[in-house]
Amino acid sequence: MSTWLQNAWYVAAWDAEVESAPLARTICGTPMMFYRKLDRTVVALRDACPHRLLPLSMGLREGDAIRCKYHGLKLGPDGVAIEMPMRNDAPNKRICAESFVTHERHRYVWVWIGDREKADPALIPDLWPCSTEGWVFDGDYYHVACDYRLMIDNLMDLTHETHVHSGSIGQPEIMEAPIRTRVDGQDVIVERWIPGIDAPPFWRTALKQPGQVDRWQICRFVMPAAVMIDVGVAPVDAGATLEKHDQGVRGMVVDFMTPETETSHHYFWGMARNFDTSDPSITAQLKRQQGVVFAEDKEILEAQQRALAANPDLKLAAYNIDEGGTRSRHIIARAIRAAEEVTV
């Protein structure tokens, strides 16, 4: 039993990461390779030639096909052999590399982990800020040598900002506002409302008006491995509420954690915003800032993973502040168990 859910969509790559040359990436323990066909749709195949297992990502693209670098077995985008190493041999259609269902949405290439026939694009997590008119979205890819769930814990509890990010985005005053954690179907929501404060410089600039503001931070875990963080400010008299707060300026941090192995993951960080959407310098500034913030998190998370190995007699404890992460882990574990029972 793995630590991640089967029969689910995971982000394999940013759309712009996949081009005609193969991209090798291990997703949920399985080596895969990705490339675009001439029509720009994305192919995902097991990154091992069905002949002698050489990574197909070392091969050469020919039209929509890939030719293995070792003996030249040529596979179509469905993974099925279309030319044998000896060109005169008739291709054996039973020779094929495992292929995976992919789908592009929200600027990501998604891959289905599980039974092909169950791969329904309707099941892709609704990361709406990545692809909604009036919002602009961009981000980066990072590799982290820790269990993907440690990153979910991290994101569902923003109290760590004070300590981990004391040199960058940490702000002790925020931590004094109470949080509320609730479950909404399979989502877990941790929300914090900070009424009537002076807006910090970034948000003041974004809002383009003086006066006190209400501020919010709402973390939402979305199965199987996403966290969206709704952040922003609105003028104090604009009537913004936790439920509805489009009166001011709003950003959505969108995080997806795709397991690579049990102790490493691919971290897709992005930020959407509904203000200054035509100003690319803000996009660049946000990405640059995230580079600094991420380096602080990576140091912590990878040290935590090493500590788990070095202290096998100790267990993670959960306090009040961890309720968001704990509930998210419970939902993942319950879904895994339910899937196991169906299978048995």
Next chain:
Amino acid sequence: MSTWLQNAWYVAAWDAEVESAPLARTICGTPMMFYRKLDRTVVALRDACPHRLLPLSMGLREGDAIRCKYHGLKLGPDGVAIEMPMRNDAPNKRICAESFVTHERHRYVWVWIGDREKADPALIPDLWPCSTEGWVFDGDYYHVACDYRLMIDNLMDLTHETHVHSGSIGQPEIMEAPIRTRVDGQDVIVERWIPGIDAPPFWRTALKQPGQVDRWQICRFVMPAAVMIDVGVAPVDAGATLEKHDQGVRGMVVDFMTPETETSHHYFWGMARNFDTSDPSITAQLKRQQGVVFAEDKEILEAQQRALAANPDLKLAAYNIDEGGTRSRHIIARAIRAAEEVTV
């Protein structure tokens, strides 16, 4: 049950690699060290002092003996103690490092893996081109981090040249000539005859005459871990045949793959030729070229070994072109099983 045959000779080193200073090399899973006595014969001992296991290869030679660097235990070339750490103590003749039978032939130092009393030099593989009058032979040592059988597969199937060596020795037209695989006792032979073609530049120069040629490539697997590749050209009207082709110019690539561990081996590559035998510049050119070719193979073979580990659910498949490698592996496996049965 290991992946290599016991009670067999393996190449431990090129003759010139072994001198009076110890050479450390793990052969078939056993750490060994090799050096020459004053009479130039080669000693092979377990590379661990019988006292406290320090590698003897770190020790100092004294006459035909080796003195351990740690406490000075001095062992004769048979591995038996001749001086104790306290010089006044009488040497205990039961103290000894395991010694191995070696034999020099064909420019190689061979070591017998298995029961000493069965070590018969007559069982050394007949790599005749390495030591036959009228031929000149030289080569190099390479380390490869893959199962030695992956290299045998590689050498017994030259179709890979087109893809792996497209930048060096690959020639698509050769691949169109049919191959024939046959078994001759414990040897496996893959032969290709290419009649009436224009000789490629290297062979044209070697042949020193114009006109069309017949060309051949004959790979022969020889137990327990050698592959000899007979290559060359003869004038089209000279009557050369697959069976007998000394009418033109001929080279023999001689490869020996000595297991180091289950996932690494020592690769002894050499080339013999019966033309321009007194021109050392051709020898140098062939060794230089092999450096380039080998780098291409090493990249593939080590990636293949990593892919075997990363895809434990997948197996190597065998197509027509793999018949040579597959039959070679069968002969190795059958010999291992037969030896096991004798032992039981």
Next chain:
Amino acid sequence: MSTWLQNAWYVAAWDAEVESAPLARTICGTPMMFYRKLDRTVVALRDACPHRLLPLSMGLREGDAIRCKYHGLKLGPDGVAIEMPMRNDAPNKRICAESFVTHERHRYVWVWIGDREKADPALIPDLWPCSTEGWVFDGDYYHVACDYRLMIDNLMDLTHETHVHSGSIGQPEIMEAPIRTRVDGQDVIVERWIPGIDAPPFWRTALKQPGQVDRWQICRFVMPAAVMIDVGVAPVDAGATLEKHDQGVRGMVVDFMTPETETSHHYFWGMARNFDTSDPSITAQLKRQQGVVFAEDKEILEAQQRALAANPDLKLAAYNIDEGGTRSRHIIARAIRAAEEVTV
């Protein structure tokens, strides 16, 4: 069953290594961190926050407490929580990091491995030359990637000096003097008396007088993991004996080997002397010389550890010269077995 004794004191660090900033060090398999309180006493805690296991050594000191870098859990020097990540939450006194008993003596910080209530400072090994009036003592810390018992073997048998330290302190003539090994309670003593020789340069300078000397080397193993080596010379007519030899100049090499893992240890080397005690240049010279000597030992000991792994079918042998190490290992093993029986 580990290779080291439980319920014993081990050196964790030199006194000067521990300051107010945390020092991370794994002792006997357990990650620990050490720091000084304002009153200069030393705190030792498991190097894992009881909350999410981040190493506490990454945290920040606040007064006598340590605050975790991840979520800010603040622990007192006894390891008990005094401030929760949400400052308004009442601290839960059941939340605590494991704390270890420490004691400073002989210039070292000692840590008790085992049941806290048994930690009696009277059980600290009596390394008297480190803290006796009329003696001056200093040393260094080294990390060695080998079983701590291999270093005990090394120190309890000085015949290795001839071979390992041939370029530094090795002197063949010493090796000709007979050694005597005896057991004194839980101590093992290897003694060598070299009467009527010319003093080597270092000792000649220390003694400050001409003429022949008696010289001694007395290695004493002290449980659980110390070796003290009494070295020096006395004028030949001064009446010095193996039992009593304060007539000349005397040094005590004090070595403590604290297990880190089964295959690595912390090596605390120091040297005390009763001559030129107010001359710091001699202290500096001895430390510099030990750097050279240690590099020679480290090469041997780490190669020996690798050889143990590479030759699993071979065992360490024990000759006459190994009696000191062998008896020391027996005393350790017997104590471990006795402790196991008490526990069961």
